[in-house]
Amino acid sequence: MPEAAYRRDIVLLVDDSPEALGFLTEALEQAGYSVLISTSGQGALGIVERITPDLILLDAVMPGMDGFETCRRLKANPSAAQTPVVFMTGLTDTSHIVHALESGGVDYLTKPINIDELRARIRVHLANARSAQSARVALDAAGRHLLAVKGDGALQWSTPQAARLADTAAGRENGLDQVLAEIGRWMKDRGRPGFAQDAPFSVAHTGETATLQLAFLGSIGPDEFLFRLTAASNRGEDERLRRAFSLTVRESEVLVWIARGKSNRDIGEILGLSARTVNKHLEQIYVKLGVENRASAAVRAAQVLHGD
Numbered sequence: 213m214p215e216a217a218y219r220r221d222i223v224l225l226v227d228d229s230p231e232a233l234g235f236l237t238e239a240l241e242q243a244g245y246s247v248l249i250s251t252s253g254q255g256a257l258g259i260v261e262r263i264t265p266d267l268i269l270l271d272a273v274m275p276g277m278d279g280f281e282t283c284r285r286l287k288a289n290p291s292a293a294q295t296p297v298v299f300m301t302g303l304t305d306t307s308h309i310v311h312a313l314e315s316g317g318v319d320y321l322t323k324p325i326n327i328d329e330l331r332a333r334i335r336v337h338l339a340n341a342r343s344a345q346s347a348r349v350a351l352d353a354a355g356r357h358l359l360a361v362k363g364d365g366a367l368q369w370s371t372p373q374a375a376r377l378a379d380t381a382a383g384r385e386n387g388l389d390q391v392l393a394e395i396g397r398w399m400k401d402r403g404r405p406g407f408a409q410d411a412p413f414s415v416a417h418t419g420e421t422a423t424l425q426l427a428f429l430g431s432i433g434p435d436e437f438l439f440r441l442t443a444a445s446n447r448g449e450d451e452r453l454r455r456a457f458s459l460t461v462r463e464s465e466v467l468v469w470i471a472r473g474k475s476n477r478d479i480g481e482i483l484g485l486s487a488r489t490v491n492k493h494l495e496q497i498y499v500k501l502g503v504e505n506r507a508s509a510a511v512r513a514a515q516v517l518h519g520d
Contacts, residue, residue, distance in 0.1 A: 224248045224265035226256045228274040239327045253282030260292045267338055272301035280315040287316035290375035296337040357441040365396030374441045380481045381424045381443055391415050443482040449517055456516045457500050466493045470506055471513035
């Protein structure tokens with residue numbers, strides 16, 4: 213396939229050498245890639261928080277945070293967990309190569325970099341990443357909030373929607389850790405006689421958060437177990453609001469989260485709705501409650517739910 217077909221692919225180039233950055237950036241841009249650059253591991257982590265690249269070229273030896281630690285941290289970020297990382301290194305000892313792969317890299321290139329080899333390897337890893345992503349997209353069509361774990365409960369991958377929902381429900385970053393802890397307990401118990409693997413189970417949480425539930429969807433590999441993450445409000449609250457204001461089921465769900473102070477974006481993540489759809493529901497809610505804004509709607513809901 214022509215290199216021009218990949219002109220929209222984004223490559224994040226991480227190297228502390230300005231000369232290497234200039235040389236590689238020019239070569240990659242000539243091959244049709246969009247190039248982001250960082251001179252440090254910490255800078256790379258910051259970029260990935262805002263933009264998810266299609267592939268990362270990472271220098272192994274950098275001052276401060278080296279490439280190995282950078283790769284481990286990148287792989288801990290759900291949005292970049294599936295992004296292929298190719299190490300660039302002048303270290304040719306087998307132990308260093310093993311270290312690169314154990315850190316989460318899929319390949320390595322020995323410096324000085326041969327541009328033809330670099331382009332060829334990028335094409336291969338982008339194609340492999342697309343194949344894996346296609347499978348996840350197919351799964352995602354059945355439910356956006358999906359994640360898969362290994363037999364020991366460690367995360368294999370998650371859709372970005374699942375990670376955001378976990379954060380939203382927990383009211384903090386790294387909410388997925390809480391979800392994984394619950395899955396780990398489930399995985400340990402699943403071998404017990406009479407254990408109901410098809411029964412949904414809740415995620416323990418503290419504070420004013422969404423109630424999360426997990427459903428086991430089955431095994432999709434020799435060491436890959438698939439779960440769907442969903443959020444639910446208190447069903448009694450839904451029903452009370454529905455009866456009080458003649459709301460639809462979805463409108464009552466939206467109003468519950470409005471009453472809990474959630475933003476439209478958070479509500480969208482919790483209920484699996486677009487921001488536009490949340491707004492449409494809010495318009496109907498305002499009409500049925502006889503109010504003009506979300507603050508007034510929240511007050512009316514609180515009066516019903518808490519007898520205020």
